[in-house]
Amino acid sequence: MLKEVLKAIEDNDSIVIFGHSFPDGDCYGSQIGLRESLRLSYPYKKVYAVGSGYRRFHERISYMDEVSDEVIKQSLAILVDGNDLSRMEDSRVYQAKCWAKLDHHVDTGHFVEGPQFVDDRANSCCEIITRIIMDYGLKLNKAGAEALYLGILTDTGRFQYIYDYISAFKEVSWLCEQGCEPGPLNKILNITYEAVMAFKGYVFTHYQKTENGVIYLLLDKETLKEYNLPANKAGNMVNLLGNIDGYPVWAFFCENEDGTNHAEFRSNGPAVQPIAANHGGGGHLHAAGVTLDNSSEELINQIIKELDDVVKAFKENK
Numbered sequence: 001m002l003k004e005v006l007k008a009i010e011d012n013d014s015i016v017i018f019g020h021s022f023p024d025g026d027c028y029g030s031q032i033g034l035r036e037s038l039r040l041s042y043p044y045k046k047v048y049a050v051g052s053g054y055r056r057f058h059e060r061i062s063y064m065d066e067v068s069d070e071v072i073k074q075s076l077a078i079l080v081d082g083n084d085l086s087r088m089e090d091s092r093v094y095q096a097k098c099w100a101k102l103d104h105h106v107d108t109g110h111f112v113e114g115p116q117f118v119d120d121r122a123n124s125c126c127e128i129i130t131r132i133i134m135d136y137g138l139k140l141n142k143a144g145a146e147a148l149y150l151g152i153l154t155d156t157g158r159f160q161y162i163y164d165y166i167s168a169f170k171e172v173s174w175l176c177e178q179g180c181e182p183g184p185l186n187k188i189l190n191i192t193y194e195a196v197m198a199f200k201g202y203v204f205t206h207y208q209k210t211e212n213g214v215i216y217l218l219l220d221k222e223t224l225k226e227y228n229l230p231a232n233k234a235g236n237m238v239n240l241l242g243n244i245d246g247y248p249v250w251a252f253f254c255e256n257e258d259g260t261n262h263a264e265f266r267s268n269g270p271a272v273q274p275i276a277a278n279h280g281g282g283g284h285l286h287a288a289g290v291t292l293d294n295s296s297e298e299l300i301n302q303i304i305k306e307l308d309d310v311v312k313a314f315k316e317n318k
């Protein structure tokens with residue numbers, strides 16, 4: 001319940017905001033947006049955001065905080081944009097005094113340490129945080145507004161995937177009133193690298209397809225090394241195979257250095273989150289991911305078959 005999360009905030013004067021591993025725009029935006037708002041609204045509280053953040057935006061929006069173990073032990077940990085403690089980038093989250101969570105991923109029931117507010121219809125955690133700030137009359141500055149805007153922008157695929165357009169655009173409009181400037185943020189987000197172009201060439205010439213309409217790419221660690229891409233960064237580019245006519249589900253399987261596999265599933269039709277969840281992952285109905293124990297052909301082929309089966313069922317029920 002949201003009220004209980006807010007009470008935890010009221011009750012604690014030292015707060016550390018944690019985000020998930022491999023933070024993205026929504027994770028970073030949620031951490032910084034919430035931190036800025038709480039700092040301004042409760043000047044007597046100490047509020048920090050820990051983790052690696054989203055580096056290309058640090059100079060424009062804000063840097064992350066260095067926080068000692070001692071501070072964490074005395075603090076309320078607020079988890080944003082992630083299901084549970086095990087998903088957090090900074091594992092010191094386990095040492096916190098108490099916990100609360102704000103999230104928009106499909107609830108797995110694994111967060112049992114404290115109050116939580118989960119709205120899995122929100123397309124970004126930043127939307128949830130913006131709404132709370134607006135509804136409860138909390139304060140916000142330009143940095144916080146830009147952070148929250150960034151999360152909404154990126155997690156909605158630049159305003160494509162939105163459950164409730166009216167409220168989302170009201171929130172964005174309000175963030176602009178608080179000083180957010182979308183133009184410069186878009187410019188930073190749009191910067192790409194020559195090395196990425198070469199990788200795109202590889203993706204477009206090496207994808208594979210299934211009978212019923214899954215399009216996918218297998219990336220072993222040698223190939224990823226050639227392109228100087230860690231598995232998670234390659235996984236973020238799964239949408240290179242997205243929205244191709246006849247292929248409602250697309251996937252990347254990226255081998256990590258240690259042989260585990262970072263798999264990403266996307267869909268514009270059937271739900272793919274249950275397949276990720278079956279293998280220990282999670283996410284959203286149409287955008288989910290999982291880290292597989294190994295990169296064996298057997299395991300990957302089995303998952304590709306599961307994806308293919310949901311496409312088949314989806315096409316038959318249409």
Ligand SMILES: [Mn+2]
Binds near residue numbers: 027104124155
């Ligand atoms: Mn998110």
